[in-house]
Amino acid sequence: MEWLLLAYRMPREPSTPRITVWRKLARLGVAKLGDGLVALPADARSQERLEWIADEVTDAAGEATLWKGRLTSAAAERVLVRRMAAVVGAEYRALITAAAEARQRGPVKRQTVARLRRELRRISQRDYFPPPERDQARKAVDALMSEMVLR
Amino acid sequence: MDRAACAWLIRRFADADAVFVFVDDPDEVPADATPFDMRGVELSHHEGDCTFETALRWFGLDDPVLWDVARIVHEADLDDERFDAPEAPGLDVLCRGLSMVLDDPGMLAVTGPLFDGLYEYRRRALLLGREPS
Numbered sequence: 001m002e003w004l005l006l007a008y009r010m011p012r013e014p015s016t017p018r019i020t021v022w023r024k025l026a027r028l029g030v031a032k033l034g035d036g037l038v039a040l041p042a043d044a045r046s047q048e049r050l051e052w053i054a055d056e057v058t059d060a061a062g063e064a065t066l067w068k069g070r071l072t073s074a075a076a077e078r079v080l081v082r083r084m085a086a087v088v089g090a091e092y093r094a095l096i097t098a099a100a101e102a103r104q105r106g107p108v109k110r111q112t113v114a115r116l117r118r119e120l121r122r123i124s125q126r127d128y129f130p131p132p133e134r135d136q137a138r139k140a141v142d143a144l145m146s147e148m149v150l151r
Numbered sequence: 152m153d154r155a156a157c158a159w160l161i162r163r164f165a166d167a168d169a170v171f172v173f174v175d176d177p178d179e180v181p182a183d184a185t186p187f188d189m190r191g192v193e194l195s196h197h198e199g200d201c202t203f204e205t206a207l208r209w210f211g212l213d214d215p216v217l218w219d220v221a222r223i224v225h226e227a228d229l230d231d232e233r234f235d236a237p238e239a240p241g242l243d244v245l246c247r248g249l250s251m252v253l254d255d256p257g258m259l260a261v262t263g264p265l266f267d268g269l270y271e272y273r274r275r276a277l278l279l280g281r282e283p284s
Contacts, residue, residue, distance in 0.1 A: 020199070024231065052196050059198065
């Protein structure tokens with residue numbers, strides 16, 4: 001499969017633009033391959049988002065180039081895919097735990113469900129290789145929802 | 152989405168006779184055209200703003216309704232939670248879906264009335280101080 005690779009370098013100071021850029025990359029669910037090198041599976045939307053981030057890097061006196069590439073080894077690709085799936089898997093598990101805790105605490109609040117829903121949507125947006133935890137997380141949030149309606 | 156919103160903004164508030172040219176690469180922009188919503192051009196994303204917000208500044212438009220629409224366009228395009236815009240995910244899906252079934256000029260023809268409606272809705276909401284019925 002084809003990947004997008006963003007190679008970037010930013011001045012150490014000021015640190016705010018560097019942190020902003022990293023937060024945006026993290027929200028996209030990039031795989032960090034090294035210092036200033038991140039990857040995403042290639043598609044038009046991800047490409048546009050990474051292009052805007054590349055521009056932001058350049059605006060902040062940094063350097064950025066966006067590449068398209070393929071891994072030369074299928075085994076290495078499987079490792080990368082598993083790593084990305086494991087990261088969102090952990091995020092889904094945290095969500096499942098949060099849902100279970102909210103349930104235990106009793107009367108489930110509307111805001112709690114809304115927050116978990118939002119979080120679920122966020123995670124799904126960067127879930128390029130869905131792990132089994134995805135369905136469990138959806139079920140956990142749905143179950144919380146029905147609990148709220150019953151009360 | 153940001154691009155379609157900008158085209159609407161330009162036609163409706165800056166230049167009713169504007170003609171749009173669609174290119175795949177910044178190098179293909181004709182000499183007499185003003186590129187927008189493209190990498191490395193002035194009328195584009197800047198300092199965390201989407202092109203629509205940049206365009207409002209560029210044309211000196213201070214209509215509060217347009218800035219309210221900008222909040223929605225920003226979240227639909229960037230989804231960075233800078234603003235609270237519950238309308239954004241729906242609008243983003245509509246625009247992305249339309250772009251799957253329409254070509255570029257068709258997209259502008261359909262999204263024009265969509266943004267007219269959004270503008271009118273937000274105008275009434277701001278006047279009333281609540282969601283219009």
